[in-house]
Amino acid sequence: MAATVEIDESNGAGETVSHNIANSNMGSTDAKELVAATYPITPGNNSYEKFQKIHVTNMGGSSKIDNLKVWRTTALGGSATHKTNARIAGYVGAEAYHQPIATTSSDAAQAMPTSEPASANLGIGGALAGSLIAAGYSDYLLHQIQTDAGDVAGASTTMHYQYDETA
Amino acid sequence: MSHICSPCGKEFATEAEYLNHECEKANGAKPGTPEFLKGTTQPAHDTIAEAALKRGEERKA
Numbered sequence: 001m002a003a004t005v006e007i008d009e010s011n012g013a014g015e016t017v018s019h020n021i022a023n024s025n026m027g028s029t030d031a032k033e034l035v036a037a038t039y040p041i042t043p044g045n046n047s048y049e050k051f052q053k054i055h056v057t058n059m060g061g062s063s064k065i066d067n068l069k070v071w072r073t074t075a076l077g078g079s080a081t082h083k084t085n086a087r088i089a090g091y092v093g094a095e096a097y098h099q100p101i102a103t104t105s106s107d108a109a110q111a112m113p114t115s116e117p118a119s120a121n122l123g124i125g126g127a128l129a130g131s132l133i134a135a136g137y138s139d140y141l142l143h144q145i146q147t148d149a150g151d152v153a154g155a156s157t158t159m160h161y162q163y164d165e166t167a
Numbered sequence: 168m169s170h171i172c173s174p175c176g177k178e179f180a181t182e183a184e185y186l187n188h189e190c191e192k193a194n195g196a197k198p199g200t201p202e203f204l205k206g207t208t209q210p211a212h213d214t215i216a217e218a219a220l221k222r223g224e225e226r227k228a
Contacts, residue, residue, distance in 0.1 A: 002216030004199050006208070018173045019185055019198065022208050032173060057186060058199035060216075067226065135199075165216070166223040 001060040003165050010051040010140075013099040024050060024159045026145045030100045036154060043078075044149035049100040049108060054122070054138040054161055066131035067164040068122040068138050071113040074158055078151030082112040084143040086121040094126040094139040105144045112143060116160070172198070174207040 006020040009032040018032040026047035027039030041047050056065050070086045085095050087110045095107055113121065123139040124130030141161075170185040171178050174192040179185040189195040193206035204212040 001201065002213075002220060004201060004204055004212075005215075005219075006198070006204065015168045016171060017168060017182075018171045020204070020208055021173045060201075062220070062223075064223070067222070163219055164223040164226060165219040166227055167220060 003056055003060040003062050003065055004058040005065070005163060006055050006057060007161055008053045008055045008137075010053075010097055011100065015097055019055065021052075024052065026050065028102065040154070041145065041147055043147055043151045045147060046102050046104055047145040048102045049105050049142055049144045051095075051097055051100060052141045052143075054141070054163060056132050056135050056137070056163075058135055059133075062165050062167050064131050064133055064166040065163050066124065066129075066166075067120045067162075068124065069117050069120060069160070069162040070122050070141055071116055071160050072157050073114060073160065075155060076145065076157065077153040077155040078148060080145055080147040080151050080155075082143060082145055083108040084110050084112045084141065086110065086112070086117075086141055086143075088117050088119050088121045088128070091121075091123055091128050094123060095142050097140060104146060105142065108142045108144045116162070 009018050009021045011030050021032050023033055025034045025036050027034045027036045028041050029039040030048045085108050120128040122141055170182055175190050186198050193203045196202035201212050
C-alpha cells in the first residue's frame with residue numbers, strides 16, 4: 001500500500017479546512033470548489049487568495065514524503081498573472097494563515113511556474129528540504145489570479161501538486 | 168478550526184473525527200485509505216502513487 005495524499009483548502013476568518021477538494025477554481029469569493037461563472041473576477045481585479053496544503057493522511061507503509069512541487073499548465077486568459085508563495089530559491093518559510101483577501105496579495109509574489117520546477121518549490125516544516133515521515137501537512141500553498149482591465153475571458157487550466165514517496 | 172469532508176460535506180470538530188468517518192460518497196471508505204481517494208477525487212490513485220514511489224526510489228538511488 002502506498003501513501004494516501006489529498007489536497008486541502010482553508011477558507012474564512014476562523015479557518016475552515018475542507019479536506020480532499022475536487023478542484024482549485026479561482027473567483028470572486030472565498031470558497032472552495034467555487035463555480036467560476038457564478039463568481040467571476042471583474043477585469044482589473046484579483047481572485048481571492050487560495051490557501052491550500054498537501055495533506056498526507058496515511059503513510060501506507062512508506063518511510064518518507066518530500067520534494068513537493070506545484071505548478072500550472074495551460075495559459076491564463078488575456079494578460080492575467082498567477083502569483084504564489086511557491087519558489088525554488090529564497091523560500092521564506094511556512095506561510096501563516098490569514099483570511100483570504102482579494103486585494104493584491106503581498107505574500108503571493110512569485111509567478112506560478114508553468115512547467116515542472118527543477119526542484120521542490122513548496123516546503124514542509126518551513127523548508128524546501130523538509131520531509132514527512134508520518135501523516136501530516138505541507139506548508140500552505142498560497143496563490144492568486146491577478147487580472148488586467150482588458151482581460152475579458154477566463155481560462156480552464158490545470159494545477160499540478162506533486163510529491164515523491166520513498167518506500 | 169473546523170474540518171469538512173469536501174466529498175460528502177460533513178463537518179467535524181477535529182481532524183481525527185474527519186479521518187475516522189465513513190464517507191458516504193466513497194462507499195463508506197475512510198479518509199486515509201486508497202478506496203476513499205479512488206471513490207472521490209483520485210480515480211487514478213494507483214497510478215499517482217506508483218509514479219510518486221518511482222520518483223522517490225530514483226532519487227534515493
